[in-house]
Amino acid sequence: MPAEHTFPDTAAKNARGELEAERMSISMGPSHPSTHGVLRLQMELDGEVVKKAEPVIGYLHRGDEKIAENMTYNQFVPYTDRLDYLAPLANNMAYAIAVEKLAKLEVPPRCQAIRVITAEMARISAHLLGLGAFGIDVGAWTVFLYSFTEREKLYKLFEELTGARFTTSYSRIGGVARDVPEGWTGRVDAFCEQFLPRLEETLSLLTRSRIFVDRTAGIGVISKEDAIAYGLTGPNLRASGVPLDLRKNKPYSGYEQYDFDVPVGTKGDGYDRYLVRGEEMRQSVRIIRQAVAKFPGGSWQAEEAKRIVAPPKDKVLTSMEELIQNFMIVTEGPQMPAGEVYFEAENPKGALGFYIVSKGGGVPWRLKIRAPSFCNLSILPKVCVGMMVADIVSILGSLDFVMGECDR
């Protein structure tokens, strides 16, 4: 038997897994290009291997929930833009529907269709950014340039609709801020038409790229059980094999009328999460085109709710009745009954929930925001352990979080 040149003590320790170098404690972020905002990871390393990773959050905490308790329901709409600031239109809609549930108010079909179209456009926009940033994280720069070209076209459409590219503040309680401009839905359809081939082109840069697959497949695996136990939602949950999509399973805003598929992953690794997001964009295009094809006429706000919805501006300036109605809604806020509701919408990052406690009147007593990025990040201490430092970058990119929403 050949003699092995190891110290007996070391070999035994190694076998028991006790042989470790001195651990190094490093801080990744809060200002690091791959932590996508202001996330900080406090890590303990053994060489290149992560032994412990503790996310430190709160750098973007603005006290949104405190602010909400001090203003009327409509005044809070701009704050929802700043939750997941990559999909403000979807946040606007989720918030408005939550308050409308409190008021037991149904909005007309045209308003529902507008909201669905804008929310799905926001989903495409958010996923395009997530994809581009993920690509950069693992060294594929070009994807970012392709996806941002398409996002720019979406921003043009958002600007035409809402007057703002980024902070749209488009929803109102009981409706939307204004009707769609002349010919806008046609331009949305034209965007979808040219977007599909561009999307395939963009995805083809990653899907079969050897480097991308090596950096993501089998990295950051989240099991089905863990995903549910940590409250993961959205694409991250579906990539782990749970076919839960609130648009399908708890339809709101008329999603039950549209025909679309819910992509589900099998392994729950970074590559699955990428594939799920890619497919979701194709499905969003399907939904948008259906909504545009049967775009309903009629009113775009629940006009009959006189204590909630502001009257049309031209009537405010000419009629006493409407002037008073407008004045009451602006100064006192939309009048809500007492009670509590919880509503979750399927946002690009996951289930964005609002828990509202009302004591009546125009101001919520308590408004809790259930942020999907907050829950999605809480699994990091479990996922990162045992990975290499370079894998952490890939995992963060694949989880696709937004700190504005996480910290609120």
Place this chain on the structure above:
Amino acid sequence: MPAALDAVAAIKARWAGVTDRASLDHPAVNVPASELLDVLRSLKEEHGFDMLVDVAGVDWAAGARPRFTVVYHVFSTARHEYVRIAADCADDAAPEMPSAVGLWPGANWHEREVFDMFGIRFAGHPDLRRILMWDGYLHYPLRKDFPLAGIETELPDAEVAAVTKTGAIAAPMAGGPFVAAHGGINMGDAEPRAKDESWSERRPKPGP
């Protein structure tokens, strides 16, 4: 019968302390803090409510009895229904609640946030630290007696500022152009008050 109503009926039959809670949407129950974990475990393991989606603290204002409530929302990923569980904290001065981390590891951050914002302690939590505010912060910002404008606090970099003689002037925190408080002021009577912007480039901002 939907799974959520079913589950709520079963829980009410099993625990005498559990009562119906007024709700505008999902089935809701009030649960005594002492039985909270048993009820949550039963919902999770026997009734299939396998996901804890949210934990929210509520402050019913100083002087209210009980002052603090913790509200849990659980969701069934198979049946797609929610149940709301609310538990009141017995002690208003030192509110406490049993921790659900043993049932759902995802409760860890939610409970840290409720502790951070309301000062409700979760007994049995493995790592109860502040999460959004910084360590060493003294107040609980979402309590109703905490003012919207905030409380002047030494920032962690105070000692740096003392050495370098540089510092930032805090932004005016009046809360936006139209502010009206809940409760005390009736918004119909109150004139929307503007932010104090009496200072200008030539006239300095009034000091504290």
